[in-house]
Amino acid sequence: MSDVVYDRHEVRRARYAVAAVFTVHGAVTGSFATRVPWVQEHAHLSAGELGFALAFTAFGASCAMPLAGRISHRFGSRTALRGLIAMWTLSLILPALAPNLLTLCLAMFVYGASAGMADVAMNALGVEIEHRLDKSIMSGLHGMWSAGALIGSAGGTLAAHLGADARVHFALAAATLTALGLLSCTWVLDLQPAEDEEPPPRFALPPRSALLIGAVGFCAVFAEGASLDWSAVFLRDQLDTSAALAAACTTGFMLTMAVARLVGDAVVNRFGAVRTVRAGGVLAVLGGLLIVVAGEPVVAMGGFALLGLGIAVVVPLCFAAAGHSGPNPSQAIAGVATITYTSGLIAPGLIGGVAQATSLVVSFVLVTVLAGGLAAFAGVLRTGERNRPKVSPPSAAVPDPRP
Numbered sequence: 001m002s003d004v005v006y007d008r009h010e011v012r013r014a015r016y017a018v019a020a021v022f023t024v025h026g027a028v029t030g031s032f033a034t035r036v037p038w039v040q041e042h043a044h045l046s047a048g049e050l051g052f053a054l055a056f057t058a059f060g061a062s063c064a065m066p067l068a069g070r071i072s073h074r075f076g077s078r079t080a081l082r083g084l085i086a087m088w089t090l091s092l093i094l095p096a097l098a099p100n101l102l103t104l105c106l107a108m109f110v111y112g113a114s115a116g117m118a119d120v121a122m123n124a125l126g127v128e129i130e131h132r133l134d135k136s137i138m139s140g141l142h143g144m145w146s147a148g149a150l151i152g153s154a155g156g157t158l159a160a161h162l163g164a165d166a167r168v169h170f171a172l173a174a175a176t177l178t179a180l181g182l183l184s185c186t187w188v189l190d191l192q193p194a195e196d197e198e199p200p201p202r203f204a205l206p207p208r209s210a211l212l213i214g215a216v217g218f219c220a221v222f223a224e225g226a227s228l229d230w231s232a233v234f235l236r237d238q239l240d241t242s243a244a245l246a247a248a249c250t251t252g253f254m255l256t257m258a259v260a261r262l263v264g265d266a267v268v269n270r271f272g273a274v275r276t277v278r279a280g281g282v283l284a285v286l287g288g289l290l291i292v293v294a295g296e297p298v299v300a301m302g303g304f305a306l307l308g309l310g311i312a313v314v315v316p317l318c319f320a321a322a323g324h325s326g327p328n329p330s331q332a333i334a335g336v337a338t339i340t341y342t343s344g345l346i347a348p349g350l351i352g353g354v355a356q357a358t359s360l361v362v363s364f365v366l367v368t369v370l371a372g373g374l375a376a377f378a379g380v381l382r383t384g385e386r387n388r389p390k391v392s393p394p395s396a397a398v399p400d401p402r403p
Contacts, residue, residue: 006189011132017187018129021085021122022141023148024181028092029115030152031173035159038166039095043104051349053104058345060109061116062338068120069330077128078190081121085181088114092174096166120337124330125188127323136268138316143261150258209325210332212380213318214339216277219373220314221340223284223307225347226367227253231304234291234360241297249301253308260312273317273381281375284310288368292361307371314374315340321381 006014040050072080091107091114098104126141152173159169231253232246268276287306294300322336323329354363 006132011129011189013187014125014189015129015133015137017184018122018125019141019144020184021081021181021188022126022145023151024085024177024184025088025115025118025122026145026148026150027152027155027173027177028089030149030154031156031170031177032092032095032111032152033149034153034156035096035166035169038160039098039104042096042166043098043100045101045104049101053101053108055345056105056108057112057115058341060112060114061119061341064113065116065120065334065337065341066331068117068124068334069328071117072121072124072191072330073193076190076192077121077125078185078188081118081125081188082182082185084114084118084121085185086178088118089174089178089181091115092170092177093167096170116337116341120330120334123319123333123337124323125191127320127329127333128189128191130320130323136265136273136317136320138320139261139264139268139313142313142316143258143264146254146258146261150254209380210322210335211339212377213321213325213332214336216374216377216380217315217318217336217340218343219370219377220311220318221343222347222370223288223311223367224257224315225344226351226363227304227307229348230351230355230360230363234364235297235300238360239294239297239300245297249297249304252301253304256305256308257312260309261316264313264316268313268317273321274378277314277317277378277381278375280310280312280314281371281373281378282310283307284371284374285368286310288364288371291364292368307367310371311374317381 036050036054040047043053045053068080068084071084074080075083091111094107094110095104098107123138123141126138130137155173156169159166228250232243232250235241235246235249236243264276271279284307287303287308287310290303290306291300292303294303318336318340319333322332325332351360351363351367354366
């Protein structure tokens, strides 16, 4: 990148602007998630057909994420993020317009591709701000994403309660979130490539360091996906709770993760990424064990809360470590994001398959074992900490640290 100079105030303002973009991104996801039953009914799909269509979200994201670095190089970071976040917010409209399985698959592919490219671009900017501030901010940014998802899901829940047509709901939400996203992009860092800088390849395998970091993220996202999709089912089927209490368990898990991410940066700045993830892995294992042995709903709910607390900051730290691990942050982040998206895709189905063959308790034994991988392999995040450059004192202008 070119040697763009920003003072400390501008960098802090860019941090808040990117946080707002993360919130908008999460709000789109939360808005869509609450209206999936409407989309299923509108397209006349069975549960299996719906699952097949939703898989195209991860497929689209995995195909498109490597393009984000090329787009940022071509247009600059601010213009690229502005276009990608608008594409993502407007793609919310598409699923509600799909009348059948084929059109919904196409809609979800575009929806996922837009989500993935915007995800990589905003995470790359978040890593850049970490470079300039020389402190952890990625956990807080992902906490804002979780907060946005909760806000979007609250709005979607209200729309569903009022019986609103999802086409109207999504159109209004998309218009509002597009305006907020574009406004927020006004203050993000505007990084331009140096004149002699080669553009990144359109598609390239991620570096080996990103693969190792992505494996840690895989464990965390697997536990997250399993808990989000199966925690309510676990309480209902294994512990015979009411539907309301089962739903409250899932909501509690989401809230735990959101709060932990919002306060996680202070922990990371105090203890470092490696020790934070190792401690989180221990908490996640304890939570998984409580779930497995639970005989009462309160024990299982406590287990899910501990699991959420333990894995909350892992994915943000994986993105940060990938961005700090080499000269091409977007490519490394795209590699880690692809691995984590894949984990989120396979986790719910694999948990269901294991439960069908054995029991849901055995499924969460698998989750607990993978959570143990966080503690065992957290050391791979040390690469990002080692390569993080030191920056100038707060009173000085902060140049771009990359050549």
